[in-house]
Amino acid sequence: xxxxxxxxxxxxxxxxxxxxxxxxxxxxxxxxxxxxxxxxxxxxxxxxxxxxxxxxxxxxxxxxxxxxxxxxxxxxxxxxxxxxxxxxxxxxxxxxxxxxxxxxxxxxxxxxxxxxxxxxxxxxxxxxxxxxxxxxxxxxxxxxxxxxxxxx
Amino acid sequence: xxxxxxxxxxxxxxxxxxxxxxxxxxxxxxxxxxxxxxxxxxxxxxxxxxxxxxxxxxxxxxxxxxxxxxxxxxxxxxxxxxxxxxxxxxxxxxxxxxxxxxxxxxxxxxxxxxxxxxxxxxxxxxxxxxxxxxxxxxxxxxxxxxxxxxxxxxxxxxxxxxxxxxxxxxxxxxxxxxxxxxxxxxxxxxxxxxxxxxxxxxxxxxxxxxxxxxxxxxxxxxxxxxxxxxxxxxxxxxxxxxxxxxxxxxxxxxxxxxxxxxxxxxxxxxxxxxxxxxxxxxxxxxxxxxxxxxxxxxxxxxxxx
Numbered sequence: 001x002x003x004x005x006x007x008x009x010x011x012x013x014x015x016x017x018x019x020x021x022x023x024x025x026x027x028x029x030x031x032x033x034x035x036x037x038x039x040x041x042x043x044x045x046x047x048x049x050x051x052x053x054x055x056x057x058x059x060x061x062x063x064x065x066x067x068x069x070x071x072x073x074x075x076x077x078x079x080x081x082x083x084x085x086x087x088x089x090x091x092x093x094x095x096x097x098x099x100x101x102x103x104x105x106x107x108x109x110x111x112x113x114x115x116x117x118x119x120x121x122x123x124x125x126x127x128x129x130x131x132x133x134x135x136x137x138x139x140x141x142x143x144x145x146x147x148x149x150x151x152x
Numbered sequence: 153x154x155x156x157x158x159x160x161x162x163x164x165x166x167x168x169x170x171x172x173x174x175x176x177x178x179x180x181x182x183x184x185x186x187x188x189x190x191x192x193x194x195x196x197x198x199x200x201x202x203x204x205x206x207x208x209x210x211x212x213x214x215x216x217x218x219x220x221x222x223x224x225x226x227x228x229x230x231x232x233x234x235x236x237x238x239x240x241x242x243x244x245x246x247x248x249x250x251x252x253x254x255x256x257x258x259x260x261x262x263x264x265x266x267x268x269x270x271x272x273x274x275x276x277x278x279x280x281x282x283x284x285x286x287x288x289x290x291x292x293x294x295x296x297x298x299x300x301x302x303x304x305x306x307x308x309x310x311x312x313x314x315x316x317x318x319x320x321x322x323x324x325x326x327x328x329x330x331x332x333x334x335x336x337x338x339x340x341x342x343x344x345x346x347x348x349x350x351x352x353x354x355x356x357x358x359x360x361x362x363x364x365x366x367x368x369x370x371x372x373x374x375x376x377x378x379x380x381x382x383x384x385x386x387x388x389x390x391x392x393x394x395x396x397x398x399x400x401x402x403x404x405x406x407x408x409x410x411x412x413x414x415x416x417x418x419x420x421x422x423x424x425x426x427x428x429x430x431x432x433x434x435x436x437x438x439x440x441x442x443x444x445x446x447x448x449x450x451x452x453x454x455x456x457x
Contacts, residue, residue, distance in 0.1 A: 121261075
């Protein structure tokens with residue numbers, strides 16, 4: 001059943017397919033990767049049927065291969081996402097995402113008294129624990145945990 | 153080679169144990185033998201976006217006793233900040249006028265941010281509930297001076313251990329030594345787990361208590377902090393515990409000879425005034441030590457020693 005649904009998102013010749021994105025974080029992923037600013041052909045689908053998530057999202061970007069560093073940024077919001085590298089309509093590589101050790105400008109600091117919530121300062125965190133997810137703010141040194149994680 | 157040259161001091165974690173030792177040694181040298189006009193011709197900016205008379209006067213005294221000049225403001229109301237200037241603009245401007253900036257700000261992480269945009273070094277004199285590293289260094293200095301060592305001591309921390317910034321930083325700094333900790337606080341204000349994890353990782357011993365009258369005889373240092381009524385969700389809880397964490401002379405009767413009582417000040421009612429005359433009370437000397445330690449920090453960063 002899932003396969004017929006996926007056909008509604010057309011295949012690409014060369015580029016990247018990001019699959020298994022939780023449907024409710026698809027737009028965060030688009031945002032984090034800055035897809036709104038590129039002129040390549042992009043197709044995305046959301047609320048597609050998925051055995052794993054119930055509803056999932058998918059993004060297909062023609063002609064772009066992301067660096068590992070870039071793509072790992074989305075691991076915070078879509079840790080189970082899978083990355084497929086497409087060349088000539090074939091999947092030539094598959095990657096699982098890994099949460100990076102440091103992240104910049106993606107997550108909002110949970111501490112209302114933090115400088116990043118008062119002046120235009122790019123947020124920076126060190127990942128102190130991946131499971132459960134705990135981020136330590138480079139500025140106020142407070143911990144933002146999974147429950148209080150907000151994507152900018 | 154002076155590794156502290158041009159280095160900002162934002163958090164106690166910024167200085168290695170060796171750099172901390174070097175500051176303490178320099179402070180001891182300055183106390184014994186005042187170094188004269190070491191800061192002559194230097195301009196230090198003291199930007200107190202949030203008032204803190206005690207810390208500001210300590211820094212001013214430290215700079216002026218070494219013949220340095222100090223510029224700045226004591227509260228944000230008397231600066232361009234009240235006109236809406238950003239922290240970034242204030243720091244960039246003032247860095248043109250000074251060799252080093254001491255700043256205190258209620259916003260957490262403000263000093264770290266300032267250190268990233270300022271061409272001159274920043275000393276954090278307190279950023280909200282986050283860090284106040286010069287306080288930690290003067291606490292270490294006071295402990296070392298009174299005990300002769302930082303190693304193998306039994307440190308009692310009393311009062312508000314949940315929100316107390318000074319006890320958290322001191323714990324981190326002392327975790328580099330073979331320290332035994334005793335945490336004495338009401339249940340609502342216990343030492344947070346993240347600090348206990350640090351001690352667990354380093355294999356250091358710590359014990360938690362509700363009261364300390366029975367165990368104070370083991371202490372080398374008692375570090376008192378204030379238990380504030382506002383911290384309690386239930387005012388009845390505060391009423392129940394408020395007198396447990398007040399230090400009185402009779403409690404010091406059977407304590408060790410080398411025991412010293414520290415307090416970051418200002419004190420409200422957690423140490424009875426009668427204790428002030430007790431030879432084991434050390435909090436006012438502790439404040440004086442802050443001047444030597446701040447002199448050592450400033451001159452080390454400016455590479456003048």
